[in-house]
Amino acid sequence: MASELVDLFEASLPKPSPSSSRPTSIPDADDVEDLLLQAMVDEFGCEVDDGSSPKVAMEVVDL
Template sequence: MSPPSGPPPATSVLFARGVIARLAYWPALRIAVDQGWGGAESAQKQTWVASVLVDDFEEQDPTPDLNFVEDRLLQVMVDEFDADLEDGSAEAVAKDIVSLWEEVKGKKVEVEEAAGDNSDWEK
């Protein structure tokens, strides 16, 4: 096992926090966790879902799209919380997560460009 290579990039942390926040705001998941539909580990499962989604975006090529994320969310709700959603909310959450990824990746480009032009830093 290789040693950790340092802290994760700021954009990864930003994306992960955004995914955690968006999942916490999702009424279907919030009810499932509050009511313990996933058993005693319901809250841990919510965190696990966020980590799986973050890993999907950071490790897969091509990047997951709306359909992939929606299917992932629906499958997790069935497998982990025994909830078969048909309210369209998974699509809305998936759209937000994909949009967040695109925004964070745009910020990464801005940060990299700023780091490449460090003339302002020398003043």
């Protein structure tokens, strides 16, 4: 799960090439939430339905 989150954020980093110097945006909380929910199902067979996923996703993005 952690490596998937790292991959999501690394994909938003600017590339070292001078031709692509425009900044890219970090993943939004909805994308992070979707990834976390899918990982919980895939890795643990657990459906998170207590309403906590949006807050957790925002906390991850804020880190």
